[in-house]
Amino acid sequence: MEKKYLKIFKEFGPSGDEENISNYLKELMKSFADKCYNDVLGNLICVKKSNSKNARNIMLAAHMDQIGFIVTHIDKKGYLRFHSVGGHYPYNQVTQRVIFKNGIKGMICYDNEECLPKLKIDNLYVDIGAKNKEAAEKHIKIGDRFVWDTEPFEQFGNLCSMALDDRIGCLILILLAERLKAAKHNIYYVFTVQEEVGVRGAKTSAFAIEPDLGIALDVTGSDDAPGNQTKCSVSCAMGKGTGIKIMDSGIIVPKQIVDWEISLAEKHKIPYQREVLTGGATDSFAIHLTKKGILASTLSVPTRHVHSSSEICSIADVEATVKLLKVICESEKLPV
Amino acid sequence: MIKRLIKLSNAYGAAGDEKEIRDFIIKEIKNNVDSLKIDHLGSLIAFKKGTNDKIRVLLSAHMDEVALIVDKIDDNGLLGVSSVGGFLPKVIPAKKVLVGKDRLPGAVVLKSLHLMRPEEREMPVSIRGLNIDIGAKDKSSCNVSIGDYVYFATKARQQGNYLFGKAFDDRVGCAILCEILKEKKLPVSVYAHFCAQEEVGTRGGQTAVFNKERLKFNLNLEGTTANDRDFINDLSPTTEIGKGPAITIMDSNIITNTKILDWVQAIAKEKKIPYQFKRSVVGGTDAGPIYTSKEGLPALNIALPCRYIHSPVAIISIPDLNAMRDLALAVVVKAESFKIK
Incomplete structure (x- = not known):
C-alpha cells in the first residue's frame, strides 16, 4: 500500500479533536472535489457535482474520528488519570503505549493486582515519566486527548492498524474519488466527526445536505477468530467480500436498497456477504432518521479485533467495497 | 439572586409538572424581555433584543427537578411510587414529602427495624419496595390520584x-x-430557553434550537456533581465546591468545541473569575442535543458544583454561584468576539 494511504491510519484524530486527520484528508481530496469545507462540528464535506441532468444527491459517510482517551486528572506525582472517548475494553489497555497530539508518549499501567479480575478504566493511569504534577502540566492539560501509539502495516494481503475503524472507510472514499471519473450523481464525500461517541457528526451533516441516498462506510466484526471473543454476533468474515448491511442495532436497511446493492454486486461479480450485526451501529443510523427520513445503508469491511490497538482487515474486501460503491455511484437510476 | 434562588429551590416542578416554576420565572422576567412563549413541551422561551440583533445567543437552563410520581394506591391508602429522573433509591426512604396538587404532607416509610427479619435488614433499597404514608384511612379517602407528583419537603x-x-x-x-x-x-x-423535561432525557433541549434565528452559540447553565473526596485521594475527581463554576470538556452527550473552550477560558482569566473543569465524563445536559440539532451549533455547558446532587438536600457555595453568574454574563456581553473558525 502506498505511503500516502498508510498515513491515513496514523494521523491523530480522537473524537472531538479531528483537526489533523481532517487536514490530511482535505489534502488528498481537494483535487477530486469542487469544494471542500468543514462544518460547525468539524465534519469535512467534499462535494463533486455531476453534469447529468437527472443527478441526485448521494452522501457517502466515513467517520474520521478514532477511539481514544481524555485526561481527567493529573496527580501530584505526575501520573495521568483518564476516561475513554468511545468504547474501550479495559483489558485491551494494560501496558499499551500511547501518544498525545503534541508527541508526548506514555504507557498505560494498572493500580495493583487486586483490581485485575474486575478491571475498570478507573484503575488505569498513564505514566509519561514526568517528575511531578508541575512537570506534567507543562505539556499536558486536563481535557487533552491521546490515542494508542502503534504503526499500521500490511501482511498476507491484510492491513493492520489501531484505527481501521474507520480510517478504512476514509481510504475507501479516497480510492473512490480517484477512480470515479464521471459520476451520474452529485457526490458528497463526508468525513464525519464524533461517530464513536454517538454518530453525532453524521446527524448534523445529513441535516445540512439532506441527500436522496446516504451510504456509510465502516468496519464490522469478523466471525472467524478462535473462541467467542466478540460480545456481539456478526454474519461476516474477513476475506469473503464487502458486507452489505441488512441490519444492526441502529438501522434496518430498507429492502429495496439491500436488493439493489446485491443485484449490482452479482451483476459485476463483486464478492459480497449479507451482514447482520447484533451490536453496534454506524453513521447510517443518524442519516436515515434525519428530517422526514432518508434512505440509507452501510457497506462494511469485516474486521478482526475491532476497538483494539491492532484491528485487521483484508485488502481484497476493501477493493470489493470500492468497486461496489463505484458501481452504485455510476448507476443511472437509484432505488429512491 | 440568593433570595430568588431560595424561592426557586423551594418551589416544586418535576418533568411534565413545571408550571409552578414557569409561572414564577414569568413573574420575575416579564417586564425585562421583549417576548415570552411556552412551547408544546412546556419549555418557556423568552427573547430579549440587544443592541446588535444580528447576533443572538441561545441561553438555556432546565426548570425540572428530580421527583417521584404515584403509580400505585393500596387499599389501605399507602402509595407506591416511581422516580421521575434519576435517583439513587437509598436517598429516598424516611424523608418528608408532599403529595399531589394539594401538597398533602406524607413520609416515605420503611417497616421498622423490629418488624424486619435479620436478612431483610441487609436488603438493598429499591424504589419499587418503598411506600408513602399520608395518614389516609383507605384508598377511597386518600384524595390522591395515580400520576400525582411527590416532592421532597426540603426548605432551602x-x-x-x-x-x-x-x-x-x-x-x-x-x-x-x-x-x-x-x-x-x-x-x-x-x-432564554427555560427547558422542560431535562431529567428524563434532555427533551427540552432537543427542541430548543428550532424556531430560532441567527444563533451564534448556546450557553447552557447547569448544576453538576461535586465530589471533594476524590481530591483528597488524588484520583480522578469530578468537581469541588468553592473552586468556581465547572466548564464541561466532555460528558456523555457532548464534546465541547475547543475554540469555544479556549474563548471562555480567556474571558474568565481576563475578568479574574475562578473556574474549574468538570472532570468526570458521565452525565449529560441539554447542551448535548442542542449542539447536534439541525446543522450543529457550538454549545458550552457551565455548571455549578453541587454536593449530594439528585437527593433531597444538596450543598452549593455562594461564591461559586456569584462567579458563575459573572462568567455567564461576561460570555453574553462578549458574544460578538466569538469565532468558530
Missing part, C-alpha cells in the same frame, strides 16, 4: 457561604438566566 437555607436545599439542579441555571435578563441592555440579543 443559607449557612455561612453555603446554601442547603433541593433542586439546585437546575434552579441555579434558572436563577442566573433571570439575572442576565434583568440587565438593562445587552450588546447582543438573547433567547
